[in-house]
Amino acid sequence: MRAHEAGALHAEVGQRGPAWLGTPADVNALMPQLWPQTVTRGPAGALSVGGRDVRDLAAEFGTPAYLLDEADFRARCRAFAEAFHDADVYYAGKAFLCKAVVRMIAEEGLALDVCTGGELAVALAAGMPPERIGVHGNNKSEDELRCAVAAGVGRIVLDSHQEIDRLTRIARETGTQPRVMVRVTVGVEAHTHEYIATAHEDQKFGFSLAGGAARAAVERILADGVLDLRGLHSHIGSQIFDTDAFDVSARRVLGLAAALRDAHGREFPELDLGGGFGIAYTSQDDPRRPAELAEGLRRIVKEDCDALGLPVPRLSVEPGRAIVGPAVFTLYQVGTVKDVDGIRTYVSVDGGMSDNVRTALYDASYSATVAGRASAAPPILARVVGKHCEAGDIVVKDEFLPADVQPGDLLAVPGTGAYCRSMASNYNHVPRPPVVAVRDGQARLIVRRETEADLMALDVG
Numbered sequence: 001m002r003a004h005e006a007g008a009l010h011a012e013v014g015q016r017g018p019a020w021l022g023t024p025a026d027v028n029a030l031m032p033q034l035w036p037q038t039v040t041r042g043p044a045g046a047l048s049v050g051g052r053d054v055r056d057l058a059a060e061f062g063t064p065a066y067l068l069d070e071a072d073f074r075a076r077c078r079a080f081a082e083a084f085h086d087a088d089v090y091y092a093g094k095a096f097l098c099k100a101v102v103r104m105i106a107e108e109g110l111a112l113d114v115c116t117g118g119e120l121a122v123a124l125a126a127g128m129p130p131e132r133i134g135v136h137g138n139n140k141s142e143d144e145l146r147c148a149v150a151a152g153v154g155r156i157v158l159d160s161h162q163e164i165d166r167l168t169r170i171a172r173e174t175g176t177q178p179r180v181m182v183r184v185t186v187g188v189e190a191h192t193h194e195y196i197a198t199a200h201e202d203q204k205f206g207f208s209l210a211g212g213a214a215r216a217a218v219e220r221i222l223a224d225g226v227l228d229l230r231g232l233h234s235h236i237g238s239q240i241f242d243t244d245a246f247d248v249s250a251r252r253v254l255g256l257a258a259a260l261r262d263a264h265g266r267e268f269p270e271l272d273l274g275g276g277f278g279i280a281y282t283s284q285d286d287p288r289r290p291a292e293l294a295e296g297l298r299r300i301v302k303e304d305c306d307a308l309g310l311p312v313p314r315l316s317v318e319p320g321r322a323i324v325g326p327a328v329f330t331l332y333q334v335g336t337v338k339d340v341d342g343i344r345t346y347v348s349v350d351g352g353m354s355d356n357v358r359t360a361l362y363d364a365s366y367s368a369t370v371a372g373r374a375s376a377a378p379p380i381l382a383r384v385v386g387k388h389c390e391a392g393d394i395v396v397k398d399e400f401l402p403a404d405v406q407p408g409d410l411l412a413v414p415g416t417g418a419y420c421r422s423m424a425s426n427y428n429h430v431p432r433p434p435v436v437a438v439r440d441g442q443a444r445l446i447v448r449r450e451t452e453a454d455l456m457a458l459d460v461g
C-alpha cells in the first residue's frame with residue numbers, strides 16, 4: 001500500500017494539502033471550467049479531445065504534447081468578437097503564437113497584438129492583414145519600428161520618449177504617418193482577485209500618468225504633427241477576475257483625455273484597456289464570461305465619458321490568456337512514482353519546467369488527472385514534477401490522483417495554452433513539445449516537436 005493510500009489516511013492526507021484543495025474529490029471527474037469544451041472521459045475511461053482518444057494521440061505524436069481543442073479555441077475567439085462587437089479585440093500573441101494560430105484568429109475576425117519583431121514576423125508570414133496588427137513593446141528597436149512601418153501595421157503603441165523620437169524620424173524619412181497610441185501607466189496593479197490603486201507607477205512600461213510623462217508625451221506628438229495619435233492605452237495586469245480594477249484605470253486614463261481636450265481642444269477616437277482577463281486554473285477560480293466583461297467595460301467607459309463630457313471612444317481590448325489558456329492541455333507520460341513517507345507522493349512526468357515554467361516562476365496552481373484510463377483506486381495527495389535537474393521543477397503543486405497512478409500512465413494538465421509553449425525553454429536539453437490541433441476527429445501538428453538535432457543546430461564546431 002502506498003504511504004498515503006485511502007481509508008483512514010484520507011482525512012490526514014486531506015489536511016496536508018492546501019486548504020482550498022478540500023477533501024479528496026472523485027479522481028475521474030472533470031470540472032467543466034478547467035477543460036476545453038470537447039474533452040470528455042469516454043466509456044473506457046480515457047479522455048478524448050476533438051473526437052480523438054488521448055491514447056491514440058500519444059501514440060501518434062508522443063508525449064509530452066500540447067493538445068489544442070480547435071473548436072474550443074475558435075469558440076473563445078468568437079465569444080470575444082461577439083461580446084465586443086462594437087470594439088476591437090486584439091489577441092495577445094505573447095500568450096501563444098504560431099502561424100496556424102494566426103490564421104485561426106484572422107478567420108475568426110480578431111486583430112493581433114505583437115510585442116517583438118519575432119512575433120510580427122510570424123504574423124506577417126501567416127498572412128495576417130497588417131492593418132489588423134497592433135505593435136507593443138517597451139524597447140522596440142529601430143529595426144522593429146522600420147519593419148512595422150514598412151508592413152503598414154494598424155497601430156504602434158508608444159512606450160517611451162526615445163521611441164517617439166525613433167518613430168517620428170522613420171515617419172519623416174518614409175513619408176508615412178503611422179497610427180499610434182500612447183501607453184499610460186495609471187498606477188493600478190491587478191493580479192488575480194486583488195488590485196492595488198496607487199498614485200505612483202514603479203514599472204518599466206508606459207508613460208507615468210501621475211508624474212505627468214503621459215501628458216507630455218501626448219503633447220509633443222501633437223506638437224510634432226507627424227504621427228497619427230489615435231488615443232490612449234492602458235494595461236493593468238494579469239488574471240483579473242472582475243471589472244473593478246478597470247473602473248479605476250479607465251477613470252484615470254479618461255481623466256487625462258479630458259484634460260488634454262481642455263488644454264488642446266483635441267479628442268481621441270480610440271481607447272485601449274489592455275488584456276489580463278482571468279481564467280480558471282483550479283476550482284478556486286471563477287472567471288467572468290466575455291459578454292459580462294464587455295458589458296462591464298462598456299458601462300464603465302460610457303459613465304466616465306458622460307461625466308467628463310467626452311464622446312465615447314472606440315474601445316479595444318487585448319486578451320491572450322482568456323482565449324488560448326483554457327483551450328489547451330498538456331499530455332504527459334508518468335515515468336516514476338515515489339512515495340516520500342508521510343509527506344506526499346511525487347509523480348514524475350516526461351516534461352516539466354521546460355514546457356511549463358509558470359509553477360516554478362509564479363507559484364501558479366494547476367490541476368491534473370490520469371488521462372488514459374479511469375481508476376477505482378482511492379485518492380492520494382500527489383505532486384506532479386518534471387524531469388529537470390532542479391528541486392523546484394514542479395508542474396502541479398498539489399492534486400488528488402488515484403492511488404494506483406503508475407509509470408506509463410498518461411497524465412493531463414489543463415489550462416496550459418497561455419504562457420507555457422510561448423515561455424518554453426530547452427533547459428537540460430529537453431526538446432520542446434509539439435502543439436497538436438484536434439478538431440472533428442482530425443489531429444494536425446501545428447508546431448512540431450523539437451529534435452535532438454534541433455538542440456545542436458546552433459552549436460558552432
Ligand code: LLP
Nearest residue numbers: 092095235238275276277318319320321419
Ligand atoms: N496587453 C498587454 C499590453 C500585455 O502586456 C499583456 C500581457 C496582454 C495584453 C495579455 O494579457 P493576458 O490577457 O494574456 O493576461 N507570463 C505571465 C503573463 C505576462 C503577461 C504580459 N502581458 C504569465 O504566465 O502569467
